[in-house]
Amino acid sequence: MTAVLSAEGLSKTFRTPFSRRQVRALDGLDLQVAAGEVFGLLGPNGAGKTTTVKILLGLTHPTSGRAELFGLPVSDPGSRRRVGYLPEGHRFPGYLTARQTLSVFGRMSGVSDSDLKARIPELLARVRLSDWGDVKVKRFSKGMTQRLGLASALVHRPDLLLLDEPTDGVDPVGRREIRDLLREEAARGTAVLLNSHLLSEIEATCDRVAVLRKGKAVAAGRIADLTAQGFAYRFVGAPMDEALLGLFRESGAAAERVNGHVKLTARDAAHLNALVDAARARGVLVTELTPLRSTLEDVFVDLVRAGETDEAGGTVITPPEEGRPR
Amino acid sequence: MKVLAANVEEVFREAAARWTLVAYAALSTLFIALFAAAVNLDVVDGALAGAKLFGKQLEMGPRSVDLDKLVLGFESGFSGFLYVVATFLAVFATAHLVPRLQEKGTIDLYLSRPVGRVPLLLSRYVGGLLLAGLNVVYLVGAMGLLIWWKTGVVHPRFFLGGAIILFTIATLMAFAFLVGVVTSSTAVSIMATFAVFFLAAILSGHRQIEAALATEWAAALVRGFYWVLPKTGQLAQATVDFVSGGQLSRHKVEIDYLAVFGTTGLFGLVSLALSALFFRRKDF
Structure with a gap:
């Protein structure tokens, strides 16, 4: 160009x-x-x-x-x-x-x-x-x-x-x-x-x-x-029990509940996919997975x-x- | 050429919008009207029978007055007067051209166009000179026509004397541009230009000043200033001499025309070249 x-x-x-x-x-x-x-x-x-x-x-x-x-x-x-x-x-x-x-x-x-x-x-x-x-x-x-x-x-x-x-x-x-x-x-x-x-x-x-x-x-x-927050995602699904969050954390991800959704931070794309697979395997219906961004400000x-x-x-x-x- | 035309047009538009053009024309008209009202000549069969100045009858004496010589006297005296009036008006009317151009928020609009800095500055100079030139033409032309109307006599040299006035204006305007580029101040430009005008006029008697000075270095300094500055005093005298054809000078002082015009022109050229150089280098 x-x-x-x-x-x-x-x-x-x-x-x-x-x-x-x-x-x-x-x-x-x-x-x-x-x-x-x-x-x-x-x-x-x-x-x-x-x-x-x-x-x-x-x-x-x-x-x-x-x-x-x-x-x-x-x-x-x-x-x-x-x-x-x-x-x-x-x-x-x-x-x-x-x-x-x-x-x-x-x-x-x-x-x-x-x-x-x-x-x-x-x-x-x-x-x-x-x-x-x-x-x-x-x-x-x-x-x-x-x-x-x-x-x-x-x-x-x-x-x-x-x-x-x-x-x-x-x-x-x-x-x-x-x-x-x-x-x-x-x-x-x-x-x-x-x-x-x-x-x-x-x-x-x-x-x-x-x-x-x-x-x-x-x-x-x-x-x-510039505004991307690495592999941090807003994760929404049901049911989202503590056991699932524990499983996420055991795999090395950070997972915390924030205002009705889970803020999930994976190491990379493969890790993120593995986390989603684990949730699906436990019968969780995933309704949202959105990358989290900072504002430019x-x-x-x-x-x-x-x-x-x-x-x-x-x-x-x-x-x-x-x-x-x- | 397009840039030059756009800039010249803008100089005139600005002069019109800021009342400069009106004030310029009004003051010039005032001088012309004063002359028209003040001088009343009674010409009978091509000879002067009587004359009034500001309503007062002039004593003609027993000798017949040569009308042609009288008109020539008028024209030469007036050319000296017009030299001062036209120069002053021109400096007042054009000193703002560079400082206004350099104002923050304005200069960016001009310099961001594909126009070189020097052509931009020179086109303003040409615009200002045209504005001043038109006024000189108006002043000298109207005055000449009035003389012709009142006496039936006029000398072409009177009109050509305007060229010397314009030459002086061009030189002083170049200096005003230089001060304007450096200081961005209209007031300082006017003050500095008038200071040069008067100082140079005083220095036309540099020989007498040098003789009165006690030390050689002081005399050399005065002589140096005399040669560097424009010869405003001698140029006034040259205007009068040119219009009268050298016939009416009471105190015949030899003018070295080449030196007077040469050094004055050089002063103007150097001033303009320096203003272009500084304008080119300036950060805005």
């Missing part, structure tokens, strides 16, 4: 002028995002998420390492030809109308006037701003500005979207619509790099995530893999808290293998 975005050993140290103070915002980050993939960048404040995005867009220069978009170094403005960006806290010129905003930024992205004529109404409809096309941006609410920002990021039909807190200030219905829009874009092959504090949103939208802490990726992978909080002891090098983040389900 071709990576549309790749970074290798990306580091950034900010130096304060007239002072010896240095802040290492990024520390050897490796990152790859493939076409059609929705990738989430997580991390506490100051973890290096925005710095990463800014380096990828050429807004900030890396201290070391290299980054490429579509095979072009990020220092080349041409690398941004197929990139749409929605910055956090963006400020469109308030004197422009929504239509003029899309026209100005569309032309700056190389879209022809004739294309814009058709594209602008289509985009305004897509972000539910059709009735606001000729209203000045300064009259827009936060949510409307955010939706206009998304339209502006999409105006030139980009193949990579970099979005910093895209649902900030947007109501729940609007959030859902933005999520759907991102999935639609991903379905047509657009890669999306999503930077958000809203873990539930990341969980609902992203295929893979990376958790940054102090400029390093401390975990990365598919959300299902649990994983995130654990990583950020426990991360203090894990200061070794950055994690390599690669796209999923070809054909692997997302």
Whole structure:
């Protein structure tokens, strides 16, 4: 799978002028995002998420390492030809109308006037701003500005979207619509790099995530893999007597009753199957066997808290293998 | 080209939306209207029979007044006045262009497009220069037409004098851009540019200042500043001399045009090149 975005050993140290103070915002980050993939960048404040995005867009220069978009170094403005960006806290010129905003930024992205004529109404409809096309941006609410920002990021039909807190200030219905829009874009092959504090949103939208802490990726992978609790399962069946649980424990499994079901932790898949066979042999009717998962929030909080002891090098983040389900 | 057009259009749109364009035009119109109301000439058969300034009759004396020479005097005096007015208005109207562009949340929107930093900065510069240039054309053009309407005489040199004014504006705007890139402050850009304007004007008398200084290093410092800074004083004088065709200078001071225009142009070019360099290297 071709990576549309790749970074290798990306580091950034900010130096304060007239002072010896240095802040290492990024520390050897490796990152790859493939076409059609929705990738989430997580991390506490100051973890290096925005710095990463800014380096990828050429807004900030890396201290070391290299980054490429579509095979072009990020220092080349041409690398941004197929990139749409929605910055956090963006400020469109308030004197422009929504239509003029899309026209100005569309032309700056190389879209022809004739294309814009058709594209602008289509985009305004897509972000539910059709009735606001000729209203000045300064009259827009936060949510409307955010939706206009998304339209502006999409105006030139980009193949990579970099979005910093895209649902900030947007109501729940609007959030859902933005999520759907991102999935639609991903379905047509657009890669999306999503930077958000809203873990539930990341969980609902992203295929893979990376958790940054102090400029390093401390975990990365598919959300299902990160939230999986080994071979822990919710086991429901009848009858479930103490003798059966004792049998499970004798085989080396952990078994405990939790709110009417049994939390069963096996060593591996073979062990799990053996436990199910043993229960069936005792006449137990199995009605549910579900893998237990942590929430992304649990994983995130654990990583950020426990991360203090894990200061070794950055994690390599690669796209999923070809054909692997997302 | 598309980027340049989009940026120039935006500079004008912003100027219109923020009342800069209105204020610019209103102030220029005020100067023109003041001139139109203040000067009343009574021309009979191509000769000046009488003149009023701010309603007060001017003593013409027993000698006949050469109307052509009188108009030339007006034009040269006014070109010096317009030099100062147009330059000041231009600095006020364009000093915000870079600091506003560099504001957090705004710069990201521009730099995330497939546009190089230098073309982005230069397109703002071109937009600002066009805005200032239009005002110079309006000021000089309207004033020339008024003179022609009131006297039937006008000299093409008066209109061409606008080019020297625009040259000065281009130089000072380049410096304002440099300060804007470094400080991101409109106020500091305006203050620093006016400081250069006045300091350079004072330094046009550098020989007298040097002679009054006690030490050689202080004199060398003054001389150094004189050569580095734009020659705003001499350029004003050059504008007046150019419009009058050198006929009306009371104190004939030789101007080394090549040195004045050359060093001023160099100051502008270096300022613009440095602002482009710093803008390219800056982290946002």
